[in-house]
Amino acid sequence: MNPNPRKVVIIGAGIAGLCAAVYARKCGYAVTVLEQHERPGGLATSWQRGAYTFEACLHWLLGSNLHDPMHALWREVFDIDRLHFVYPEEWIRVESEDGNSLSIYSNLERLEAELLRHAPQDEAPIHQFMHAVRSLSHCPLPSLSSAWQDRLTTGLQLLRHMPLLQNLSHITAEDYGKRFNDSLLRGFFGEGENAQLAVVALVFALAWVSNRNAGYPIGGSDAVIGPIAQNLQQLGGVLRTGSSVKQILVEDDTAVSVQLDDGERIDADWVVSAADGHTTVYNMLDGRYVGPRMAHVYRTYKPFPSFLQVSLGVARDLSQQCGYVMRLLDTPFTLDPQTVLHQIAFRLFHYDPTFAPAGKTAVTCTLPTRNVGYWSRLSEHDPQGYEAEKQRVANAVIAIFDKSTPGVREAIEVVDVSTPATVVRCTRNWQGSMEGWLLTPQTGVRPLPPTLPGLRRFLMIGQWVMPGGGLPSGLITARRAVRRMCRKDGIAFVPDEHEKSPNAAGGFPA
Ligand SMILES: Cc1cc2nc3c(=O)[nH]c(=O)nc-3n(C[C@H](O)[C@H](O)[C@H](O)COP(=O)(O)OP(=O)(O)OC[C@H]3O[C@@H](n4cnc5c(N)ncnc54)[C@H](O)[C@@H]3O)c2cc1C
Structure with a gap:
């Protein structure tokens, strides 16, 4: 040394x-x-919070x-290798308030069949979309190896995917979704702030999920x-x-x-x-x-928008439901003076036994907003108003959740709301951004x-x-x-393989 x-x-x-x-x-x-x-x-x-753990990120x-280089x-x-990953078969479920639903499966054959069954009128764009996902599931990430031979091989493989990558990088998820007539399919591609992401990100996500290379730890x-x-x-x-x-x-x-x-x-x-x-x-x-x-x-x-997170500790086993539910709203929800949401998403962590006692479920709902100033001003200058606004948002989210899961309201024993003011305080990210540059x-x-x-x-x-x-x-x-x-x-870069290390806890309090 x-x-x-x-x-x-x-x-x-x-x-x-x-x-x-x-x-x-x-x-x-x-x-x-x-x-x-x-x-x-x-x-x-x-x-x-109490017996529940509420995840903000992963x-x-x-x-x-x-087998992936990553x-x-x-x-x-x-x-x-000490992590245990789960790979849900039904990755996302998109639901409308009239009881209609569309399942986004991680298995691409099953997904294609489901999309065609659900929206036969969208056959052509469905085939196009599935072709893109299948192609990118074979696309390597740029090589980080220092050996020029590795970089050349990966570069050549990448070259083959360039036209498709260019194409999908130049269209937002929201605009891509407009190719579909079906409202649930359009809903899957999102709306508003987060849907300004280039659709290539969504296609890659699905490709990696289908390859079992994007598991939840x-x-x-x-x-x-x-x-x-x-x-x-x-x-x-x-x-x-x-x-x-x-x-x-x-x-x-x-x-x-x-x-x-x-x-x-x-x-x-x-x-x-x-x-x-x-x-x-x-x-x-x-x-x-x-x-x-x-x-x-x-x-x-x-930047990516900031977000509020409503977290619920539910004394009920919700494992019969999909772990990620996107709900399209009949009545748009006014989150704050500049933000109206037409869909909201719930994560039901029934697949993570470390987050709630047996028979109970940690549930989170992430609500994007760019109105960081509103939440920061309230938090700093009007603590009562801030608490009242958090309560209003929590009540609205619970009402929406209760509509899809009747009676769940009575089983809620913990409610926690974090806001963009929390994100800024805990991470200092510009405009409370949830992921840096969109x-x-x-x-x-x-x-x-x-x-x-x-x-x-x-x-x-x-x-x-x-x-x-x-x-x-x-x-x-x-x-x-x-x-x-x-x-x-002039020092050798030697990023040798892993050291064995035990688990530990962290956290970002609301
Ligand atoms: C809702 C949500 C869902 C997400 N889902 C996923 C997912 O499924 N998969 C995935 O891979 N990623 C996901 N992300 C994104 C991911 O969490 C972030 O992109 C990533 O964690 C950012 O890491 P970072 O180190 O670049 O920045 P940060 O996490 O922002 O870290 C910056 C650090 O710098 C510290 N800091 C700031 N200013 C100072 C200062 N002046 N002095 C000292 N320290 C300072 C901050 O406190 C912070 O700890 C998600 C994020 C969110 C919010």
Whole structure:
């Protein structure tokens, strides 16, 4: 071990910051991760209320399939093989209030048959859609291997899929859905804010689900974050929670240290920001290293919306229902003064026994909004009004749930509501965004550069440099960044296989 290792300071202990810390430690750097919140995880989190655990993030983890290259990457930062993944046969059910429903199966033959049975009038666009899903289920992710032969092979395979990828990257999910006459099928492609995502993301999701490469890990986010944080500790990295970075200090256009809110200064050979992109660029660095490209990005790219989450502890076994239900509403629901929703989705975690006692079910409902100002103002200046609004939203969600599951209202024993103010407080993400930059026809799938023009020894990672966000964006951007660091420092990048590490709990309280 080098007695004078180079020092890396990483801002933020979300998935990106933690993965970067593990890689950097493995390559011999002295690592300190600074996290403003009291726990690691960032958006990848859940919290406990009574006997229930409410998950905020994970629907699925890309790389759950043992034979996928992404699985091997996860192994580099934690022992993914200790996770138990579930693969629901019925992935999503879309329901209307008149009792009509459409099942989105993970098996593509069964799915195609269901779509054709349900909407024979949409036969042509159904075939087109299924062709796209089948094709992309054979499409590799860009290779992260350092061997040029691997990169060439993957590049050639990718080339074959380019026309389809281009095509699907240039249309939003909402616009794609308009090809279908059937209202439930259109509903599956979404409406409003989240449906501004390029449809390629949805097609990939379904392709990965069908390949059994996007399973849900029992234990949710904590089952991933806990072991990575423990791995970091075992490798000798330092994770400091409750440590908020105010400024990145620069000398001679080189990042040399960070300053915390309380004035403490920590020097480093490299500063890596895995925190919110906007705050990093415009506050921590005072906007001095933006450059025209990033200025354009921050002016024109759209972040994912923020969200409220209504979480319900239900003293009832709901395992006869689909685990993910999208409900199309006859009467639109006014979430806040700028947000009207025409559909809402429920997650029934009956497939995760760690989230509720036997015979009971943790249920969550995520409600997207861009009106962060409204919720933050209420939370800060009108606590009574804030509580009243949370209650109103919870009541409305319970009423909708009770309509589809008669009598469930009486079985609800825990109600919890988090808002965009909670997301901002716990993650500091710009506009309370749930996943960084929305992957849109404008952004395309290419990541943004990890550097800022003119600034040396500084790197950015995570969802703000990889449109579309998600846990894999944290892993991939972290790996690339540390590889780059190693190259600059003449150090071998050795991301050897996993260390065995036990599970741990985390959380993001509402
Ligand atoms: C409802 C929902 C569903 C999702 N579903 C999935 C899914 O199924 N699969 C999937 O892969 N992904 C999913 N995601 C997305 C995923 O959670 C995020 O994209 C990912 O966790 C982002 O990781 P990150 O490390 O880039 O950023 P973050 O998680 O935002 O981490 C940034 C960290 O930096 C810290 N920080 C910020 N400012 C400072 C500062 N000044 N000083 C110190 N620390 C600071 C924050 O507190 C935070 O911990 C979902 C997200 C949501 C909200």
